[in-house]
Amino acid sequence: MKLFSYAQATKPADAVQLLGAQTQSKFIAGGTNLVDLMKYDVESPDRLVDISQLALTQIDATDKGLRIGALARNSDVAANALVMKQFPLLSEALLAGASPQLRNMATMGGNLLQRTRCHYFYDVSQPCNKRAAGSGCGAIGGYNRIHAILGSSPSCIATNPSDMNVALAALDAVVQVTGPNGSRSIPILDFHRLPGNTPQRDTVLEANELITAVDLPTTAIGGKSHYLKVRDRASYAFALVSVAARLAVENGVVRDVRIALGGVAHKPWRLPDVEKNMVGKPATETTFRSAAKALLAGAQPHEHNAFKIQLAENAIVRALQTVS
Amino acid sequence: MWVASRELATRWCVANSRQALSLVLDKISTLVWCLIQPMTFKNMAKKLLGDPINRVDGALKATGRARYSADIKRPGMLHGVLVMSTIANGKITAIDTADALKVPGVVNVMSHQNAPKLAGMDKNKPSEIATDRVLHVFQDDLVHYNNQPIAMVLAETLEQATEGASLVRVTYQTQPVKLPLPAGKADMSTPKQMPRVDDQVDTKRGDLAAGLAAAINRMEETYTTPTMNHNALEPHALLAYWEGDKLTMYNATQGISGCQKRVAEIFGMPKENVRVITQFLGGGFGSKGTTFSHVMLAPMAAKLTGKPVRLVLKREQMFGMVGNRSATVQRLNLATGKDGKLLATAHHSITQTSDFDEFAEPAGTITRMLYACPNLDTTHKFIRANIGTPAPMRAPGEAPGVFALESAIDEMAAQLRMDPLAFRLANYAETDPNKDKPFSSKSLRECYRQGAERFGWSKRPAQPRSLKNGNYLRGMGMATTVYPMNRGESTALVRLKPDGTVQVETATQDLGTGTFTIMTQIAAEVFGLSPDQVTLSAGDSIYPTSSVSGGSRNTASTGSAVTQAAQEVLKKARQMALKDPKSPLFNVAEAEIVVQKGGQLQQKSNPKVGEALTSLLKRNGNKPLEATVQSKQGDEKGKYSMNAFGAVFAEVEVDELLGEVRVTRLLGSFAAGRIVNLKTARSQVLGGMVWAVSMALHEKTVFDPRNNRVMNANLAEYHVPVNADIQEIDGFFIEEADDIVNPAGVKGIGEIGVVGTVSAIANAIYHATGRRFRDLPITVDKVLA
Incomplete structure (x- = not known):
């Protein structure tokens, strides 16, 4: 870890200004991920701009649904009555992640920007295109049990480690950001990127943009939801595979469905076409399994993670059975 | 009535038979039992299950005032x-x-x-x-x-x-780069010695080939365990x-x-x-x-x-410079006759060491002695890899070795369609078949019996895959657990002061297990005092040399030194009394002088005669009495095999479609000689059982296959169980008197909780699923059907 300077912002616009054009500046809120990365020399900012005092912690009902401030703590969001009533999937996913101590510090914005747990990304002695563009991918040909089976590229097979992001993907969340050129709204499916040949960029967020809120639109058709997380121990482990599922069934027939997968790709994995295809079909294991297979079509395993294909298929079926 | 009963009890106690004592006790009232309880054994009370007092340093630790080395x-x-x-x-x-x-x-x-x-x-x-x-x-x-x-x-x-x-x-x-196991199996060699120098590297007993030939049922399987790191x-x-x-x-x-x-x-x-x-x-766990x-x-x-x-x-x-547990590749052969008795056993272990040092994980040593079997071969080989040198890690050798052995035993029981516990009883070793010596004590039958009863083993259906709970298959498994009594050299000084308090000095460290607490209990008990009347000066090399806290040996070693030094001081006090014309005990035979609760010396045959240690010392110059004793193993080592034994029962639930295993119940019964403090002792065995959950389901040090770099060198990816992984768990002790084993009468308890528990869990997974997992840890990717 190298020495850095520190400044505290009181308004979003000031935060953006304080960050300035310096690429070696970083926002810090809960710090649950950034401080770890700094300790491992994965991130070496010269300057930290503390945004934790900005008034972005509110959780408010809007005419379209719910707006959650970017600095709302994960634990507060998970326990919020509006969230629990309207979007229990988000609450469930948040509580499946990290530990109470971490959730007490971690924010919505920070969780959206959580970086991969790829071993090679974390170890600066090893090659990693995400950390050091052009240095190669250590995970390909290395130890890749936790890595991606979908949407990866020859330059990166890392996964997004967040549970929350998977739920947000199934909830059609919209990320609100502000920057030097004003504010914009980014649908969650467009927010995170696939690696391609620029894996150093996890999201479409520009370097000096600040996340201000996450909007959750009320669903047109009600239904049930479930976040299923498969991991190596009962708590405090990243997902090997996770499924955020929402399903509305009427008379035994699928009326509406969302399925997002975690632990399998560089971003939460959702295929809206597969979901559309399910509508009108009987809510049975056959339908669920064929949707699962369609979601996983084109999966490419590496040496240690082939099990994820079968596991994801079983997990999708189980999650949908749980809510059908 | 009290006096008479006590005399009666004392007489029986000298005979030192729990059975005889209980006959006596049947005839006297509960009230009297309470009164005589401190007098259970020999001339001074040695409670078999000692008081569960709180740690002497508990408050310091709980309030953050304990100063660790980094502070x-x-x-x-x-x-x-x-x-x-x-x-x-x-x-x-x-x-x-x-x-x-x-x-x-x-x-x-x-x-x-x-x-x-x-x-x-x-x-x-x-x-x-x-x-x-x-x-x-x-x-x-x-x-x-x-x-x-x-x-x-x-x-x-x-x-x-x-x-x-x-x-x-x-x-x-x-x-x-030379790769570790299981890849790097070229260039195996035979280690020069085992970590415990008394253990032979390879052994042969009887005629393995003849045993195999005579057998009706045979099994041969290979079991593998990964490299692990201690991670205190x-x-x-x-x-x-x-x-x-x-x-x-x-x-x-x-x-x-x-x-x-x-x-x-x-x-x-x-x-x-x-x-x-x-x-x-x-x-520390060895590291x-x-x-x-x-x-x-x-x-x-x-x-x-x-x-x-x-x-x-x-x-x-x-993850490297402070030791690790070697990976192992172990081949087990078992063969039985018509009656389900073992006729042949072979256990061949391959482990790994560094390219600059030799540490051989002694995986096969327990196999030599755990069951009666006339024909047996065990061998140890290792490979050299570019890794940090392995070191003892909680139950070194025993933990991976008994995982293999007790899995194989379970496999043979299944092949024979015998209840796994009945199969073990059929092959019970009455004497140590490796050393060909009697056990100083062995209460394993009682551990099996009480453990099985409390666990409800009789409810286990013989057929695997026959219990379900929703999406989960449920299974029950068990295994024998064991740990040798190790004892090193320790020296302790005990000083009895005229004010009736006692000072103990010995260099020993407290690993976190409660050593400081139980050393005060041991000294207090010899003088009939309360532990708060004893001050321990320890944790510093300025005090007399003491044993390592490893191999479950410190209570046997330093506890024996404290016992002997305290007994030596007591002997001096007795002699002082019998030579002191002003003492009520003047001219009473030394063997007739006993110490009672509260630090009272008394005449055994006439308890009304006696005086407090304090008055004796005050009258005799008001000076402390002290003794320093260097304590080490004597010829009992050559005459007996000394081990703690136990039985572990596990219940698991397995979701095969998601690869998930949860350990819903764990119960261990242990016989480990005298238990000095029931509270810290129970913590030790529960901690060992949690350690075993970790070994069975979670822990694995992962090396990059190209450069041997550890890729999960952090506690986010090097998994050990969290609270949510541990459900119902309990451990209890069987009363076991052993006056041979060492002066403290104790056997080690730091590691026995680990040893059999790993296979008990694996065996329960077999019973749940009908599938045998021979490669640790048993993770989602392996269980996924």
């Missing part, structure tokens, strides 16, 4: 941060420290280019003592494993040293400073006296010039039993800079 400060202290190798085999060609030295506050970078030369480097080789290993102390430019310490940045603050360490640039000439909560840490040629170290060590010896010999200086202090320890490189590097840096140096390892630095 100690000295004026002018420098912080050291290690620079680690990033290749696994080769040579350092250059170390560029220019940028590091530019960081404000950085005062020096120690490496092989400027490190003090060590006069005792000829001693830097493995010794007969398993904990003396080859150290990397910057005396050459060679790199033997990835994550080896190669330099140390010294600065005024930890932050400065940390930044400096990240700026040291090292270039290497690399050599091909407290990192390895020390503060070292010199005053002239005298070195003081506040060091997190499991062996104060061993550390003092090893540091002195490698520096080439007298032992007396090294003082080692360990006030508190946050666990702090060995004096590893950092213990030399901090005092070397203190010498180089002339200032006190604090060195605290980072978590990732604990």
